[in-house]
Amino acid sequence: MYEIKLFLDQSKINKKGLAPLSLTSQFKGRTVKISAGISIAPAHFNVDHQSLHPKTPNVVLMRDRIQELTKQFTSALAYFDKLGMVPTNTEITNRIQQQVEPEQAAVKTKRDERIVPFFAEFKRISAKRRKPSYLRTFNQVEGHLKNFSTSLTWAMLTEKKLDEYTDFLVDNELSNATIHNHIKNLKVVAGEARKQGFVVPDAIDNYTYKGERTRPISLTKAELDALIQTKPAIGSGMWKAYVRWLFRCYTSLRISECDGLSAKNFHKEGGEWVVRYTSAKTGKENILPISTPCVDILESCGWRIPAMSRQGESDYMKELCRQAGINTPIVKVRHSGINRVEETIEKWKVVSSHTARRTFGKRFIEEGGSLFDLQIIYQHDSIKTTADYIDMTITDLLKNSKGIMNRI
Incomplete structure (x- = not known):
């Protein structure tokens, strides 16, 4: 009923080279829009296909966000259409907020699915049965994961993501032995996460790093x-x-x-x-x-x-x-x-x-x-x-x- 399109405002590129993304629609002869709350590099947005590039950081979460906003935008437009109103962008945003506030209250009670925050829980659970010196070996893994991605969840830990993580460690000049130990410790934490009910892909169970990798790249x-x-x-x-x-x-x-x-x-x-x-x-x-x-x-x-x-x-x-x-x-x-x-x-x-x-x-x-x-x-x-x-x-x-x- 309402055609929702994505619009990347490249006139507002910030210092990080990112531009804000909006959702727009033609409503009763007028263009209305809402902010997606997302900023991306112009190279990651395909205008013709109205899509994000697969390599966009956190692309899965962003796509889910856009899909959910599209539903909320459509619902808000239907609401104002029924009232016979031509709303302002602010009125549409306020209407969407009224719809999602009850949902947000429920979300607050949900547990954090991200990997990095779970490290604190892992150390708390393990404190009684593991030595402090052993638990300290997980600090460096936690630190590198923070630098790699703070939004990474257990469900996202696929074989491809593990490859990206080991490539990241290689680029940070870690030795083969250190990378091997990182993956080994990450498996330990993943095992505890499974016990706590988190969904962890099987990819990590058989994943190994043997030091054979892409040779260091330089330009001629x-x-x-x-x-x-x-x-x-x-x-x-x-x-x-x-x-x-x-x-x-x-x-x-x-x-x-x-x-x-x-x-x-x-x-x-x-x-x-x-x-x-x-x-x-x-x-x-x-x-x-x-x-x-x-x-x-x-x-x-x-x-x-x-x-x-x-x-x-x-x-x-x-x-x-x-x-x-x-x-x-x-x-x-x-x-x-x-x-x-x-x-x-x-x-x-x-x-x-x-x-x-x-x-x-x-x-x-x-x-x-x-x-x-x-x-x-x-x-x-x-x-x-x-x-x-x-x-x-x-x-x-x-x-x-x-x-x-x-x-x-």
Whole structure:
């Protein structure tokens, strides 16, 4: 009876690169709308199909929210139609609120299905039969899950979601042994959740992490040059992601180290430009020389690194890499029980925040830099960590040291 459409207001994109989503309808010759209470990146909304991209963060919850709002919007319009009224947007919103208040009161009594809050319950239940030292090993798992997704529920813990979580841990430079222990502890908590009546998919029971995974991804010089040539519109969300990402490709800085950088962080020492920043690892101030291409990037953004959410930056960068033709086939490997699964996907689909840092490292070594110097720049605890991080093999090492061994 009433055609409800989705509308993404891109004129109101916020600092995180997200735009508000609304539901609209034509009612008695007038356009009426209500807010969906959702903001998403423009790249995640298909206007023609009136749908959200499957990769949209929390897409399942958002779709459920939109479906429920559509029913409430339709019901409110039917109410005003019966009264012969042409309501304002505020009147429609108030009518919907009147309808859902009794439902909200009931929802408050429902238990929290999310995984992260259950950790506190798990520790309380386990306190009598498990040692405090053992329970403390779950703190790090809880912390990484918080950073991964605070809205993740037990029902959402599918094999695909577990793959995403282990990829997230890999990108955070955790060792294979640590990731294995993370999954092991998560299984323990999942078992307790089942005892408490939560629905936990069977996927986690047979899920294992064996350290064989997609090799660390970095861009070649040709790919980096192609990415630079995409040149998105200045001021757009895609441009902000472009600036942030290229800055890290030329400096190796972590996302958190880039946030808030402005003109006061950049100056010349001995005729060379440097950046002063606070290390995310040590909390101390560091100084790092920056190259001419990096200075060009900074001049284009007024010497201030634009702010943006991590998810928004990730989404835009995948799209920019796709536009740049960065589509080299990449073999992604995962394990489920005894099954080893290989999947060949295009490179742009697996770029992440660490791809920028790794690109710097690869280019640094290719231009004659030493692995020891790179370890200092990265602030890694060992040479091995640095070599593993940029996927430097023995063959690469021999190639890099060609001629040196003969001069010893």
